[in-house]
Amino acid sequence: MxxxxxxxxxxxxxxxxxxxxxxxxxxxxxxxxxxxxxxxxxxxxxxxxxxxxxxxxxxxxxxxxxxxxxxxxxxxxxxxxxxxxxxxxxxxxxxxxxxxxxxxxxxxxxxxxxxxxxAQRAVLPAPPNGIGPLSVADRYVAAQAGAAIGGDLYAIQDTPFGIRALIGDVRGKGLRAVSAVSVAVGAFREAAEHAPTLHDLADRLDRALNREGERRKNSEDDIEGFVTALLVQIPPSGETVTVLNRGHPPPYLLHDGAVLCLEPTHPDLPLSTGLGPSHGAPVEETFPFAPQDSLVLVTDGVTEARNEEGVFFDVQRGLAGRGLRGADELADALVKAVTEWTGGQRQDDLAVLVLTRGE
Known part of the structure; x- marks a missing residue:
């Protein structure tokens, strides 16, 4: 051989x-x-x-x-x-x-x-392997060759309100989007400690991105467009997961071998659209999160990955029936499945964040 x-x-x-x-x-x-x-x-x-x-x-x-x-x-x-x-x-x-x-x-x-x-990893630090009752795994594949990160972002931290996580995607890809990534991650790190709800947290991120966009307007580091974002909150007990979706691909919940897509019932606008913060009713949705369940957060580099025929990658089919256990196994399997589906072509920045609840 x-x-x-x-x-x-x-x-x-x-x-x-x-x-x-x-x-x-x-x-x-x-x-x-x-x-x-x-x-x-x-x-x-x-x-x-x-x-x-x-x-x-x-x-x-x-x-x-x-x-x-x-x-x-x-x-x-x-x-x-x-x-x-x-x-x-x-x-x-x-x-x-x-x-x-x-x-x-x-x-x-x-x-x-x-x-x-x-320098790029200072903008987007690797999350801890474990936090509270969760094991955590992250994977990042930048579309631009030679870059460690691009326009995708994620962060997770323990706060007075529970464990909060963010995954997002800046419009565009490559190193030009890193400025917006640094603003979004920095704003999340600060606001996650003080915002009482995910809805309020999203509004604070929205204001931070719009404010920075105004400050950098017409400069070489101009921040344009929008940022899709998915915010997650898990209480210290780990029994539930609350999700707020701001125009981002939905997360996937793995429970007893089934892969469930948590589509938002009240989808909201992305962050930094230029329309200001969202003033609608809170759109946080809460789901059960049992021991050994996993929550898989992805960017559109996963959901919009295409094969030679132009068919989009199906996350549910890609993870179903694999008998995977553990955050690292899930993250590796998902990236491998996407790579095989696209034939190894880098079509967009790809980010995966997996949160698995322990026994």
Whole structure:
């Protein structure tokens, strides 16, 4: 099973020594001179593609020695011997210089990516593995390659009113949406400690986003559009889950092997629509939350993931009948199912937050 694949991986590493041996053989046994010189000259350049700089230097030296030995064996005059070695040495030096430049740029890029990921994760910290009676798991796949986060967001914390969680999606995707993510998460962290109801909490988030949008209007960091949001509250006992939906994909409740979609009966507008905070009746809905039940919160990167035929991913079908237990297993299974459905294509930012109640 893996044998041919492993052999394929090793082929590039065998190329430099094969070029070295082939160059010597071609130089010695070819009917005309200098047939092997190109092979010897490019040995260190090819080595630089798969080996370290030091090993590439060794291949360069070996190629020069091989060129000199082949010329000496064939009895070429000193000028020809010098020309052979000089040609191999010059090409090898160019290859080593390119290798040094690429390695230096690679190190700089690695540092930049590390700093960028740390900065992005400071905006969206990973939630704790457990909080109160809940085990928690999160997964995030950014649509923009090289980014740790994009326009999706989530947060969870213990408050005087119980455990509160948020999952949301900023209009748009990629790094341009990170400004709105930082505002929404920061506002949630503060307001969740003081807002007496989820309805009031949503209004505070709405005002914070609108206020920040006004402040940044016409600037490079302009926050535009809206933020869909789903707010969740679970009491310390963990017996119920209360949900308020502001234009976000509904959560899914896993109970006794069944996957239930908690569609809102009174859907409300997303946050930061420009229409101000919602002034309608509270739309909080409460559901039983039994031991070993799981609440799966997702963004539209999950619900709107499409396969080759353009068919949307069905979360209920994707999780049904798997016999999964535990937040981490559920999160991994859902991301894997979406990836298989889309063929690994990144269509949108994807976020999953799973809350599982213990015994």
């Amino acid at each position: 893996g044998g041919p694949a492993v052999a394929l991986v090793r082929v590039p590493y065998a190329a430099p020594p094969l070029l070295l041996l082939g160059g010597v053989a071609a130089d010695v046994f070819a009917p005309e001179p200098y047939y092997g010189l190109p092979l010897l000259a490019c040995t260190s350049m090819v080595a630089g593609m798969v080996y370290s700089f030091r090993v590439s230097v060794l291949f360069a030296l070996a190629a020069c020695v091989a060129a000199a030995s082949a010329a000496g064996y064939l009895g070429r005059v000193h000028s020809a011997l010098f020309t052979d070695v000089a040609a191999v040495l010059v090409v090898s030096a160019v290859g080593l210089w390119i290798k040094w430049l690429v390695d230096r740029q690679g190190r700089s890029l690695a540092v930049a990516l590390t700093v960028a990921e740390a």
